[in-house]
Amino acid sequence: MEQSTELPPGPYELSEALVLTAQFVPRGRAISYGGLAELLGVGGPRQAGRAMSAAPEGTPWWRIVRADGSLPTSLSRRAATHYRDEGTPVKTSPSGPDGGDGLRVDLVRARWEPDEDTLAVVHRLRAEVRTVGPIVSGPAD
């Protein structure tokens, strides 16, 4: 069984929620930074990237990629190892046919789509995210 439906107690920081959501991406699949944030319903691609850069050990960061399926050059090599191991559909880039940089995940085939249960969990996650959102109050007066 997977580690679904079990979440640490909230509320969560946005970055924490994004990392938790990333944990649900199964082997061999991937999603874009923007897609991850969109799925959670909070934040955007920059926040997702920020969260992944600071993600704790054990986070499958290689499954969160850019919209075009690539990752920063510095991470490309390590990611390639995982893709080979997980059998992730990749696309050979024109400027670098080998596993170095130029490697891109074929999101058309590898894009992760959460099942209903996972979706429910993520939805619950969203509700407990401590957003830094706009200050609405102003009872001041």
Add this chain to the structure above:
DNA sequence: AGCGTGACGAGTA
């Protein structure tokens, strides 16, 4: 409080 920076993304040339 301003300003630059970044594991982004979409649009334009």
Add this chain to the structure above:
DNA sequence: ATACTCGCCACGC
């Protein structure tokens, strides 16, 4: 396909 611009927004100086 590549290069560059802009919009985005949390962080750190």
